[in-house]
Amino acid sequence: MSRKRLGTLTWTAGTLLVAFTMFFPILWMVLTSLKTENDAIAFPPKWFFTPTLENWRIAVLNGPILEFMGNTVWITLGSTLLALALGFPAAYAMAYYRTKRTDGSMLWMMSTRMLPPAGVIVPLFILFRDLSLLDTHLGLILLFAGMNLPLVVWMLTGFMEDVPLALIEAARLDGATLWQEFTRVLLPLLLPGLAATALLALIFTWNEFFFAANLTTRAASPLSVYVSTFKAAEGDLFVAKMSAAATAAVVPVLIAGWLAQRQLVTGLTMGAVK
Amino acid sequence: MATTTARPRRIGEGRRFLSAPALVYLIVMTQVPFALTIYFSFTNWNLLRPGSAGFLGFDAMFRNYQRILANPDFWQVLANTIVLTGSVVVLTFVFGMAFALLLNRPFPGRTLARTLLISPFLMMPVASAVVWKYLLLDPAFGLSAWVSRTLGLPAVYVVERAPLASIIGIVSWQWTPFVMLILLAGLQSLPEDVIEAARLDGAGPLGLFRYVTLPHLRRFIEIALLLEIIFVLNVFGQIFVITSGGPGIQTTNLPYQIFLEAFSRWNIGRASAYGLFAIVLANLVVILFLQVVRRARQEEAR
Numbered sequence: 196m197s198r199k200r201l202g203t204l205t206w207t208a209g210t211l212l213v214a215f216t217m218f219f220p221i222l223w224m225v226l227t228s229l230k231t232e233n234d235a236i237a238f239p240p241k242w243f244f245t246p247t248l249e250n251w252r253i254a255v256l257n258g259p260i261l262e263f264m265g266n267t268v269w270i271t272l273g274s275t276l277l278a279l280a281l282g283f284p285a286a287y288a289m290a291y292y293r294t295k296r297t298d299g300s301m302l303w304m305m306s307t308r309m310l311p312p313a314g315v316i317v318p319l320f321i322l323f324r325d326l327s328l329l330d331t332h333l334g335l336i337l338l339f340a341g342m343n344l345p346l347v348v349w350m351l352t353g354f355m356e357d358v359p360l361a362l363i364e365a366a367r368l369d370g371a372t373l374w375q376e377f378t379r380v381l382l383p384l385l386l387p388g389l390a391a392t393a394l395l396a397l398i399f400t401w402n403e404f405f406f407a408a409n410l411t412t413r414a415a416s417p418l419s420v421y422v423s424t425f426k427a428a429e430g431d432l433f434v435a436k437m438s439a440a441a442t443a444a445v446v447p448v449l450i451a452g453w454l455a456q457r458q459l460v461t462g463l464t465m466g467a468v469k
Numbered sequence: 470m471a472t473t474t475a476r477p478r479r480i481g482e483g484r485r486f487l488s489a490p491a492l493v494y495l496i497v498m499t500q501v502p503f504a505l506t507i508y509f510s511f512t513n514w515n516l517l518r519p520g521s522a523g524f525l526g527f528d529a530m531f532r533n534y535q536r537i538l539a540n541p542d543f544w545q546v547l548a549n550t551i552v553l554t555g556s557v558v559v560l561t562f563v564f565g566m567a568f569a570l571l572l573n574r575p576f577p578g579r580t581l582a583r584t585l586l587i588s589p590f591l592m593m594p595v596a597s598a599v600v601w602k603y604l605l606l607d608p609a610f611g612l613s614a615w616v617s618r619t620l621g622l623p624a625v626y627v628v629e630r631a632p633l634a635s636i637i638g639i640v641s642w643q644w645t646p647f648v649m650l651i652l653l654a655g656l657q658s659l660p661e662d663v664i665e666a667a668r669l670d671g672a673g674p675l676g677l678f679r680y681v682t683l684p685h686l687r688r689f690i691e692i693a694l695l696l697e698i699i700f701v702l703n704v705f706g707q708i709f710v711i712t713s714g715g716p717g718i719q720t721t722n723l724p725y726q727i728f729l730e731a732f733s734r735w736n737i738g739r740a741s742a743y744g745l746f747a748i749v750l751a752n753l754v755v756i757l758f759l760q761v762v763r764r765a766r767q768e769e770a771r
Contacts, residue, residue: 215585218590220597227604315748316740383736419596
């Protein structure tokens, strides 16, 4: 083997090792969720063990986590749909009816995404209290729709600019109304883009904790609030079940993120990097 | 910017107002709370004292701010926030750059490596806090105890011994993939022929990195770090789970302080004044960010 090939091989092995190390905490969580409680706290740690689904059965399938997951799913779906409903027409206007102010509006929208949550939590709490939105799905849906709206508008504008104008012109010559333009022309073409946008919105909404922790108490609390209450102190035999519940809580976003890898950078930088 | 003449303008000029609902929605969702934060910060409102929702009066309206600035705890909290954010930015930049460079070559298993490397960023922050605190760093049966025992070192509870450093480490683990992804996008946008040309001119790997790669990456570095600062200034979940801001206020950052002020002392006025500090701090960074973005767009248009 030539020295150069050996060098390349070393770099490749090194890179894979680094990647594995970064991923290790997540892997360890998954492994722990498959151990018996005794194996989970064994010292030295057990690398090889007989896997069991007992923790998953107790902590996930029969645990309170299902209620929280239900809340998270409702909040995520509702806020994403609302953001898409508001963002789709906005993106249409910004892509096809550009004015002098379009760029400015877009930058302003992006900047609202950067408003620190802690800076506005107090008035939001008071408003939610006075409008009876505390601990409701609707409250978080309205809030998270606002949080994801800049991203949705930005991404959809980009995707719409890529749609060949001839298609829209043709539809108009056939006398298509605005609604028909949306549903018959743009929607089918934009489906992959919409999916990517929805996945990104899902990632942000699913993991959000600050607003959720301060604006809900139990009935509408999402998964993140539930996970934050985990304590090993609840009888030291809780580690494996805790891992099972934590794994169940993070897997949907891991999958969404892996699927949306290509759009992740654009979405994360709000279009500053393509 | 692209010229607008090619756009279909004949039909429905009014359609440009289709962006109005979204804009109005965002104005209501962000500017109303913002204005209320300012107003509340001039009141002595405390939810534990009924009937206290009063404006402080023009002569005393800055009392919340004066109290905050005179409180040594505030300066400690501000220092914590800056140390936390600054350290995370430095660590994630070093590791993010290294990982991006490692990934920027074709090799078998590259997609797998990339997928594994971005995963920490996708983890729910409170879940990663739970994993680190109870599975990895626990002094009794955590993995770190075993590692230090195997190496013949005394088992220490890092979270207790170095609370802020632990938070910094865990947050850095989560944010390294973010920096890596953006820098990787930057590296991949560097044209092959530019690298070739520099090689032909006799540039070694270090010279290539210093004089070709780094200048090209500048914009990507700026965007990555500024965005990271904006979001890491808001770190909350990890602190909530791992240290609850303690011991004392050793790991309390600005968001956590606002949380305490608002939801355990129920001091709406004081919490709002703290909130305004958070907004001002973030805005300084946002203004920088928008400038960078604008410059990047101009460069692109050229």
